[in-house]
Each structure stands twice: as structure tokens, then as C-alpha cells.
Amino acid sequence: MSSNLPIDIANSSLVIRELITRLRVCDVMSTDVITAARSDTLRSVQMKMKEKGITGVPISEKGRVFGIISVDDIIQALDEGHITDRVDMHMTKNVVLLEEYLPLSLAVSHFQRYPYGRFPVVNKEGLLAGIISSRDILTKLLLEINREVDRLETLLPASVPQSERHSGFREYTIKKYDLDNGGKATESAKKMCESIGLDSRTCRRIAVIVYELEINLAIHSYGGVISCSYTPECFRIVSRDNGPGIADAGLAATPGYTTANDWVKSLGFGAGMGLPNVKRVADEFHINSARGHGTVVTAAVFLGGGGEQNQ
Amino acid sequence: MKLDLLMNQIGCTTVLAPSEIPEIQGGYTSDLLSDVMANAEAGDILITVQAHINTIAVCSLVGIPAVIFCSGRPITDDVIAAANEKKVALASTPRNQYIVSGEIYKALSTDNPKT
Numbered sequence: 001m002s003s004n005l006p007i008d009i010a011n012s013s014l015v016i017r018e019l020i021t022r023l024r025v026c027d028v029m030s031t032d033v034i035t036a037a038r039s040d041t042l043r044s045v046q047m048k049m050k051e052k053g054i055t056g057v058p059i060s061e062k063g064r065v066f067g068i069i070s071v072d073d074i075i076q077a078l079d080e081g082h083i084t085d086r087v088d089m090h091m092t093k094n095v096v097l098l099e100e101y102l103p104l105s106l107a108v109s110h111f112q113r114y115p116y117g118r119f120p121v122v123n124k125e126g127l128l129a130g131i132i133s134s135r136d137i138l139t140k141l142l143l144e145i146n147r148e149v150d151r152l153e154t155l156l157p158a159s160v161p162q163s164e165r166h167s168g169f170r171e172y173t174i175k176k177y178d179l180d181n182g183g184k185a186t187e188s189a190k191k192m193c194e195s196i197g198l199d200s201r202t203c204r205r206i207a208v209i210v211y212e213l214e215i216n217l218a219i220h221s222y223g224g225v226i227s228c229s230y231t232p233e234c235f236r237i238v239s240r241d242n243g244p245g246i247a248d249a250g251l252a253a254t255p256g257y258t259t260a261n262d263w264v265k266s267l268g269f270g271a272g273m274g275l276p277n278v279k280r281v282a283d284e285f286h287i288n289s290a291r292g293h294g295t296v297v298t299a300a301v302f303l304g305g306g307g308e309q310n311q
Numbered sequence: 312m313k314l315d316l317l318m319n320q321i322g323c324t325t326v327l328a329p330s331e332i333p334e335i336q337g338g339y340t341s342d343l344l345s346d347v348m349a350n351a352e353a354g355d356i357l358i359t360v361q362a363h364i365n366t367i368a369v370c371s372l373v374g375i376p377a378v379i380f381c382s383g384r385p386i387t388d389d390v391i392a393a394a395n396e397k398k399v400a401l402a403s404t405p406r407n408q409y410i411v412s413g414e415i416y417k418a419l420s421t422d423n424p425k426t
Contacts, residue, residue, distance in 0.1 A: 180389075183368025190372060200353075207372050208348055215344075215365075268361040273345035280349070 005111040005134040007141075017105075019144050025107050026100035028140040029121045029130035035060040036069065038088035042077045045069050045087055056131070058120040059091050063127030065120050067091030097122050100129045104140075107132055168192065169229040174217035179267060182218060186211040189228045189237075196230065202301060205281040206235055209299045212274040213239035219264045220246075221295065232303065239297040246289040253279050253287060312422040314377050317356070318402055321414040323379060326386055327394050327401040333376030337419065340412045344369045351375055356415065358408050360384050364393045371397040379415075381408045 009017065035058050036045045045057050055071040069091050077083045077090060098107055098119045110119055111134055118133040170192060172185035189210040193203040210226060217224040217239060224241030246252045252259075253275040260270020275297070279285045282299035289295035313332050318325050336354035341347050342361050351357060353374030359366060362384040370378055377400035380386055386403060394401050404411055 179365055182365045183372060186372055187368070204373070211348055211369070211372060212345060267363060267365060268342050268344040268359075269365075271343045271345060273343060273349065277345055277349045 005108060005137060007108055007137075009105060009108060015145070015148055016141070019141060019148070020105040020108055021103050023104040023140065023144070024100065025098050025102050025104060025121055025132060026130065028104055028107070028136050029100065029132040030136055031130045033058060033060075033120070033128060033131045035128065036087055037061050038066055038086065038091075040087050042069070042074060042083045042085055042087055042090060046074045046078075046083065049074065056116075056118045056133075058095070058128060058131065059087055060120075060128045063125075065095055065097060065122065065128050067093045068095050068120065070117070095120060098132060099124070104137065107137065111137075167229070167231050168196070169227065171225055171227045172214070173225050174214055174221075174223060176218065176221065176223045178218050179215075179269075182215055183211060185214045185226050189226075192228060192230075193235070198235070198303065202235075202303065205301050206237070208281050209237050209278050209301070212278045213237065213297055213299070215269055216274050216297075217241055219260060219269055224294070230303070235301045235303055237299045237301075239295075241294050243292065243294050245291045245293045246287075246295055247291045249287045249289045249295070252289075253285075312419055314356070314400055314402075317415065317418055320418045321404075321411065323402045323404040323411070325400065325402050327391055327399075329398045329400055331398075333400055335377060335419065338412060338415045339375075340408050342408075347375075348373060358412050358415065360408065362386050362390055364389055366390075367393040367397055367399055370399045376400060377402065379404060379411060381406060381411050 007016065034048055034052050034054060036048065038059055038061065048057055049055065049071060057069050058065055059067040059069060067088065069087055073090055096110065096114055096116065096119055098110060098121045100121050100123050107119065118131055120128055121130040121132055123129040170188065172188065174185065186207050190203055190207045193206050210228065213226055217226065221241035222243050224239060227238045229236050251257050255276040256272040258270050258272035264270040278299050283302045284300035286298045287295065312335050314335055315325065315332050317335050335356045337352055338358055339347060339351035339355040340358040342359050344361065344365055347357060347369050351373050355375055357370060357375050357378045358381060359378065360380065360382050362380045366378060367390060379402040381404055383405040386401060391401065
């Protein structure tokens with residue numbers, strides 16, 4: 001095994017290089033280490049591996065690391081019939097250790113240099129503090145990269161003024177019965193409208209559409225997604241859910257028609273005004289639904305000259 | 312009319328007031344949030360019994376600077392927190408929407424005959 005970590009430090013992006021230099025081994029390692037003593041049998045280590053679903057066990061007493069037993073050692077012991085021997089007879093004694101305050105980049109290069117799947121980590125006193133596997137590194141990097149992407153996305157409008165952008169797209173996930181977050185997607189969509197310089201009347205029309213669709217997803221569907229996109233000509237809002245679908249979509253867009261339950265009504269929703277409101281303020285409105293399937297509502301507001309047909 | 316003056320005139324308790332006292336231009340009475348969303352005007356005070364956070368979300372979207380919760384509806388901490396964040400003023404009264412609407416209409420009409 002040349003490397004079980006698909007990271008080429010030299011050719012990685014700046015973000016990855018920055019991450020693996022900034023993070024330390026102790027930020028990534030598992031501190032819950034399963035260990036065994038020198039006098040334990042290979043059989044007991046095999047049972048520990050099986051029980052905990054791990055492939056390597058440091059042999060450590062009072063924090064001092066004496067060796068390591070890997071799953072390969074266990075297979076060999078089973079093969080050669082010495083599974084009942086003491087671990088210190090067969091463990092790897094020259095254990096490669098990592099120190100917890102070293103940068104993660106060093107751990108990455110260790111994985112590339114040595115054919116091991118994990119390294120015990122020691123503290124300044126040389127005592128066992130954790131264990132790090134390639135999986136720990138990949139998981140942590142993925143989390144950090146996600147955070148980094150989020151951060152970069154928030155920087156995007158600042159680097160390219162929205163008003164100079166000719167198109168844009170945003171998506172919001174709405175969960176079933178999550179009225180506590182009702183209006184969040186709308187607020188974000190409204191900011192998007194304002195940032196591209198739409199007049200307040202158009203912003204309000206778009207806000208009404210997104211709000212009604214957002215509330216509909218929360219009170220009627222199993223959850224869904226609202227996407228907002230714009231071009232210089234048109235602002236388009238699409239609401240998609242995974243069901244349960246509407247038996248009569250035409251009827252649902254009729255003012256006053258509702259299937260909302262009492263709880264929803266007690267919160268001031270479900271008066272049969274949602275879809276009619278959307279239809280009223282949109283320049284284009286489509287609904288596609290069938291009982292047992294999802295519903296897709298598409299609404300568009302024309303920008304610049306073509307709009308306000310319905311006003 | 313400034314909110315503090317209006318509340319004083321109609322004898323309602325202000326529960327939360329932003330540092331900048333909002334100017335109330337008109338009023339809208341409704342317990343249906345879709346109706347508020349569709350028909351209330353920016354600058355209106357909302358007269359309602361719906362004392363929950365979605366009301367605050369709608370106010371923020373529409374540009375409603377103040378809400379008066381009628382019939383003594385309890386105002387929970389999450390509503391106050393949301394209103395504080397969105398800079399929406401809150402007031403409370405034991406009277407019902409009909410009475411309060413009438414009083415606000417009268418106060419605003421006297422203040423500005425166009426209302």
C-alpha cells in the first residue's frame with residue numbers, strides 16, 4: 001500500500017494546504033483509544049477489534065506505548081496457530097508515533113511514507129493521547145472544506161456586486177411543520193431581490209410568492225425545496241416537494257379552498273389564500289401535482305418592462 | 312403618528328420598543344398571515360391576536376414596524392426575541408381587535424385627516 005490517503009500535498013489547492021497546516025494532529029485524532037496490555041493474548045485483542053470495529057490496537061500501559069497490533073498480525077496469528085500467545089511476542093515494537101501538537105500535514109506525509117493505516121498519538125510527555133487514522137483525516141477535512149465553501153459563498157456577493165451579475169440561483173430546504181423558521185427563505189430571497197436592485201413593489205411580489213410557497217411546504221408537504229433564480233428578464237421561483245400531492249391542483253388555487261388542519265389554522269395559516277396569493281402576484285403560474293406524488297409550483301415575475309401584468 | 316404617542320392615546324402597553332420610535336402611517340387588522348402578507352402596507356401597525364414568531368416574520372417582510380396583540384394574548388419570549396432582532400415594536404392590550412382598530416383609526420384620522 002503506497003498511500004491510503006488520496007492527498008497530494010504539493011499539488012493540492014491552497015485551501016487544502018492551508019487547512020492541513022493550520023489543523024493539528026490533536027484536532028483530528030480520536031481520543032477514545034482502545035488499548036491492550038503486553039500480557040494480553042492476541043485472542044483478546046482479536047475480540048476487542050471485532051467488538052469495537054477497529055483494525056489496530058496500541059499496546060500501552062499507563063500511557064506508555066510499547067507496540068501495536070494490527071488486524072494483519074491477528075490474521076497471521078490465526079493462520080499460524082498462535083492466537084493464544086501474549087501480544088508482546090508478536091506486536092510491532094518499532095511503533096511510528098505522532099505528537100499531538102504537530103501540524104496535520106505531517107500526519108498526512110506519515111500516511112504516505114509508511115504502510116500503516118493508523119498512528120498512535122502521544123502528548124509532550126510521550127504518553128498516549130489518541131490515535132489517528134486516514135479516515136479521521138478525511139472526515140475532518142471534509143467537514144472543514146464544507147465550512148470553507150460556506151464561508152466563500154458568503155463572500156461571493158462582496159467580491160462581485162450582485163447588481164453587476166446577470167443571473168443568480170439560490171435554494172432553500174423547508175422541513176415539514178417547521179413553522180419556527182417560516183419566513184427565513186423569504187427573507188433571504190428578499191435580500192437577493194434588493195441586492196440586484198429590484199424596486200420595492202417587485203421585491204414585495206416576489207416575497208409574497210416565496211412566503212406562501214414556503215409556508216405551504218411546511219404545513220402541507222413532507223418537506224421540500226424552494227429555488228429562486230433570476231436572469232435580467234425574469235425572477236423564477238420553483239417549489240418542489242416529495243408529496244403527498246394535491247388531489248385537485250386547480251381547486252387548491254381557488255381562493256378559500258383549504259385542507260389545512262386546526263393547528264395550522266390556529267397559527268393564522270390555511271385560510272385558502274396561499275396559492276391564490278401566489279397566482280395573483282405572479283406573471284406566470286403553473287402547478288403540477290397528483291395525489292401520492294409530489295407537487296411542483298412554478299411562479300415567475302417578469303423584470304424590466306414585461307412585469308406587473310397581474311397588478 | 313409616532314408609535315409612543317399613539318399607544319399613549321389609545322392606552323396600550325408597549326412591550327418592546329426599538330431605540331428609534333417608528334412612525335405609524337396606517338393600520339391593518341387581520342389574524343390571517345397570508346392576508347397580512349398580501350394586503351398590509353409598509354408603515355402599518357398590525358392589529359391581531361396571532362402572537363407567534365411567524366407574525367414577526369411577516370411584519371419584517373412587509374415592513375410593518377409595530378404589532379399590537381389584542382385580547383390579552385400572552386407574548387412569549389421567542390416572539391420578543393424575534394421582534395427585537397427584526398426591530399418590530401410590540402404592544403399589548405386586553406381589548407379586542409374591533410375596539411383597538413376603531414381607536415387607532417380615530418387617532419390616526421385626527422392626526423392626519425388623509426388616513
